Amino acid sequence: MFxxxxxxNLCGTxxxxxxxxxxxxxxxxxxxxxxxxxxxxxxxxxKGTTKEARFGNPTPRIAECREGMINSVGLQxxxxxxxxxxxxxxxxxxxxxxxxxNISGFSVDEYVYCSRLFDKEDSIGWLEINISCPNVHDxxxxxxxxxxxxxxxxxxxxxxxxxxxxxxxxxxxxxxxSIARACEQSGADGISLINTLMGMxxxxxxxxxxxxxxxxxxxxxxxxxxxxxxxxxVYEAVKIPIIGMGxxxxxxxxxxxxxxxxTAVQVGAENLVNPYACKQIIEDLPKVMKKYGITKLxxxxxxxx
Amino acid sequence: xxxxxxxxxxxxxxxxxxxxxxxxxDVSEIKKSGQFINISIxxxxxxxxxxxxxxxDKTVTVIYKVVGExxxxxxxxxxxxxxxxxxxxxxxxxxxxxxxxxxxxGGGVGVPPMYLLAKELKxxxxxxxxxxxxxxxSEIFAREEFEKICDxxxxxxxxxxxxxxxxxxxxxxxxYTYTYCCGPEAMLKAVYNKTVTSGQYSFEERMGCGFGAxxxxxxxxxxxxxxxxxxxxxxxxxxxxW
Numbered sequence: 001m002f003x004x005x006x007x008x009n010l011c012g013t014x015x016x017x018x019x020x021x022x023x024x025x026x027x028x029x030x031x032x033x034x035x036x037x038x039x040x041x042x043x044x045x046x047k048g049t050t051k052e053a054r055f056g057n058p059t060p061r062i063a064e065c066r067e068g069m070i071n072s073v074g075l076q077x078x079x080x081x082x083x084x085x086x087x088x089x090x091x092x093x094x095x096x097x098x099x100x101x102n103i104s105g106f107s108v109d110e111y112v113y114c115s116r117l118f119d120k121e122d123s124i125g126w127l128e129i130n131i132s133c134p135n136v137h138d139x140x141x142x143x144x145x146x147x148x149x150x151x152x153x154x155x156x157x158x159x160x161x162x163x164x165x166x167x168x169x170x171x172x173x174x175x176x177x178s179i180a181r182a183c184e185q186s187g188a189d190g191i192s193l194i195n196t197l198m199g200m201x202x203x204x205x206x207x208x209x210x211x212x213x214x215x216x217x218x219x220x221x222x223x224x225x226x227x228x229x230x231x232x233x234v235y236e237a238v239k240i241p242i243i244g245m246g247x248x249x250x251x252x253x254x255x256x257x258x259x260x261x262x263t264a265v266q267v268g269a270e271n272l273v274n275p276y277a278c279k280q281i282i283e284d285l286p287k288v289m290k291k292y293g294i295t296k297l298x299x300x301x302x303x304x305x
Numbered sequence: 306x307x308x309x310x311x312x313x314x315x316x317x318x319x320x321x322x323x324x325x326x327x328x329x330x331d332v333s334e335i336k337k338s339g340q341f342i343n344i345s346i347x348x349x350x351x352x353x354x355x356x357x358x359x360x361x362d363k364t365v366t367v368i369y370k371v372v373g374e375x376x377x378x379x380x381x382x383x384x385x386x387x388x389x390x391x392x393x394x395x396x397x398x399x400x401x402x403x404x405x406x407x408x409x410x411g412g413g414v415g416v417p418p419m420y421l422l423a424k425e426l427k428x429x430x431x432x433x434x435x436x437x438x439x440x441x442x443s444e445i446f447a448r449e450e451f452e453k454i455c456d457x458x459x460x461x462x463x464x465x466x467x468x469x470x471x472x473x474x475x476x477x478x479x480x481y482t483y484t485y486c487c488g489p490e491a492m493l494k495a496v497y498n499k500t501v502t503s504g505q506y507s508f509e510e511r512m513g514c515g516f517g518a519x520x521x522x523x524x525x526x527x528x529x530x531x532x533x534x535x536x537x538x539x540x541x542x543x544x545x546x547w
Contacts (some may be wrong), residue, residue, distance in 0.1 A: 032537050035306055047520075055530055060511040062521040064351045076520045076530070151387065208530060210511075220350055257338070272514035273345065273352055282336060 004286040005296040009041070011164035011189050012127050013098060015042035018254065019282050020295065022245050022268035023048050023102035023128065023168075024073065029204040036279050044091075045100040045266060046083070048130055049180060051110045053079035061212035063201040068247070069095050069221025069269055070199045071253045072213040073106050075133070080114045088123055098125025102168070106136045108156045119161040127163050128243075132170040144170035144195070147182035154186035164189035166243055172198050174229045178235035191208040191234055192266070193219075193242040194227045196236075197254060208210040223247045228260045234303050235261025249277065252282035255292065259303040275279040306393050306516050307334040314364065316379075321444035323414070324380050325358070327366040331394060334393025335360050338397055338400075339487075339539045342367065343515040345389040346375050352391065353379070354515045354534070356487070358417035358447075365392065368447065377451045386459060394515050395538050398422050398505055401542075402428055404482025405431055409455075409474050412438040412488025416447060421487055423455050432456045436444035438473035438488065445475045447485040457477070474499040484542070487498035494547055502530070508533050 006017035023045040032038055052105025057074030064070075077083065091099060100117040106113035111129060118124050131144035131153055143149045150167065157165055167183040168177060171194035180191050187283075196217025201210045209215070233243055244262025248254060249270040257265045270277040285297070295301055313332035328342075333359060335342075342365060343352040353375040371380050382388075400422070407426055411419040416437050426433045434457045439445050439463045451458045460468030460478045469476045472506070475494045484504030486496045490508050491508045500505040510533040513521030517535030524531055526544040531537055 022518070024515075025518055031517055055525060056520065059522060059524070061523075062351070062513045062519075062539055064349065067351055069513065071519065071521060073523075076523055159407045227486075263451070268351075272519050273350060274308075275306065275514070275516060303504050 003295065004284055004289045007297070008124070008263050008298050008301075010092065010243075011126065012272075015263035016263070017042045017222055017282050017285065018258065018264040019278050019285075020045055020100065020243070020264055020266045021271055021278050022266035023090065023100075024128070024254045025268045025271040028083070028091055029099065029215075029253055030090045032275065035275055038095050039097065040282055041278055043097055043100055043125065044089075044095065044263060045128055047077055048075050048102045048104045049077050049080050049083045049114055050075055050104050050106075051080055051113045053082065055144065060210060060211040060212055061216070063216065065199070065218060065220065066222060068218055069272070070201060070216040070218050071196070072211045072216030074213065084091060084117055084121060086137060087208070088121060091121050099123055100126045100128050100166070102128045104130045104133045106133055109152050112156050112160055112204050115157045116160045119163055124163065126156065126166055127161060127270050128192050129157055129170045130195065132172075135203060142170060142172075145173050147178055151182040151186040152283045154183045156189050157185040166190040167181070168192035169194055170195045171226060171230055171246075175235045180234040180238050184240050188240060190241045190243060191238060192245065193234060194223070194230050194246045197223055197226065198224050218245070221247045221249050228256060230256060231262050231305060232258040235305060241259050251281050251288040252298060253286060254281060254285065258297065258300050261302045261305070263298075263301055271272050306391055307331065308389065308391050311365075311388050311390045313384050313388065314386060315381050318397060319368065320444050322371045323368060323444070323446050324371070325366060325368050326379065326391065327364050328388060329364050330390065332360050332365045332392060332439040333362065336348070336393065336399030337363060338425050339344070339398035339418050340393060341515070341538065342394045343391040343394055346377070346378050346489060349375055349378070351513065354394070355510050356418040358420050361423065363408075367540070368414070370414045372508050385416055389523075391515060396536065398425075398485060398507075398539055400425050400429060402483060402503070403431055406434070406481050407431060407483040407485060408434045408436060408477075410436045410438070410484065410486040410488070412473055412492040413440070414493070415486075415488030415507070418487050419485065420447060420450060424449065427454050434459065434479065436461065436473045436476045438462075438492065440464065448516065497542060497547075506542065506545060507538045508540060509538065
């Protein structure tokens with residue numbers, strides 16, 4: 001019998017498999033336990049959380065694209081206190097593994113505030129710091145587009161938590177490897193990438209942008225080649241583990257992303273069109289591994305290099 | 306929510322650009338009128354959410370207007386074709402609040418969900434009046450079906466080519482205990498302002514997932530932020546913020 005081993009190790013914690021639903025595509029996880037046992041997942045990246053509650057952007061927030069979509073939700077969330085007091089207890093009832101807290105902020109202090117609180121939560125295994133947010137103290141420029149601001153957030157968060165910190169990078173930069181290096185040098189324990197690509201659609205009937213906020217984040221199957229390329233580049237640039245994401249929809253995609261250099265893999269937009277996507281990928285992985293003669297999934301990390 | 310493969314048993318035109326599609330499959334998750342199904346269409350990324358017009362033990366029927374690429378492709382599908390469908394989405398209408406003489410009001414493609422609702426209200430022994438609003442006579446559909454089950458059906462057309470000339474609100478001169486409404490937002494608001502009773506209003510918004518995961522279709526209400534797809538599409542009059 002052909003035995004397959006799906007386990008991967010993410011900063012000292014073993015995942016039964018590398019598949020993690022990406023932040024913003026799976027709510028706070030417990031909602032999805034209505035349709036299947038979410039304990040089969042490697043972990044869950046929770047909905048992006050900010051210090052204060054946010055309604056987010058005006059609607060329409062969604063536009064369809066070929067093989068993908070654009071969203072401009074605008075970090076709608078109930079705020080970190082309600083996430084910890086209301087949402088995490090609901091997740092804990094149906095999910096026995098550790099989750100990934102996804103943290104956003106509009107100033108370094110906000111990232112620090114949320115990180116300090118999540119640090120105390122046993123059900124959180126990793127912090128994922130979304131640095132694609134605009135910095136209100138820097139003219140609204142995203143933290144993720146410069147090495148110095150990415151480094152500043154990383155250092156500040158690292159100083160208030162003992163949990164592994166993954167910095168989630170924006171792909172909307174000229175040199176992703178230098179940003180990843182800056183995060184590593186500032187103490188990041190890992191890198192998550194890619195966040196969405198800035199995109200836009202115009203309704204040719206009205207001549208106006210489809211999304212109320214005009215532009216948004218492009219995700220879905222169409223972006224996978226960009227994601228694979230960037231994971232490959234970052235793997236060459238840093239020694240810390242990578243969580244790869246962007247357009248992952250199948251078990252083959254997971255394997256491709258791991259060969260590029262990912263230790264774990266997140267599934268994002270695909271969850272929105274197929275709520276069973278992660279379950280199907282996990283069930284397909286042993287078959288696809290067998291087809292390609294892979295016995296131990298962790299052996300293929302970075303194989304393309 | 307349930308995912309299933311459904312077979313098309315009927316896909317026929319009711320007017321120039323409105324079609325009726327019946328799908329055969331596991332409909333056990335469809336519990337109430339006012340809920341919707343979310344249809345995956347080959348070659349398009351997002352599913353297409355469409356409200357339930359009618360259901361039986363084994364079938365669900367939707368009525369849809371061709372407005373874009375997705376519904377255009379749906380209009381070309383044939384009986385026997387298979388579709389991947391999520392069923393049992395949305396909160397649906399609550400018939401327990403209706404009193405004994407509710408009015409159900411639908412405008413354009415807001416008419417379909419009122420049919421299953423009217424059936425439910427009638428099965429509970431209520432006296433149901435339906436007001437169905439269209440732009441012109443050639444766009445009217447499902448009139449006979451409503452006439453078979455409702456105590457009274459009033460048609461309104463904007464151009465006066467059939468029934469009462471004007472909008473659905475021009476036909477509201479009678480006694481009713483409760484209002485149910487689905488249609489364009491301007492119509493919902495006009496009904497909200499004109500009706501004296503409480504009521505339930507079914508809203509539309511561009512959706513990502515249709516099952517509450519992405520926050521794409523959020524709205525503010527007096528009872529807090531809600532997702533049109535999961536906490537709606539039906540909101541009670543008292544919570545609506547325009």
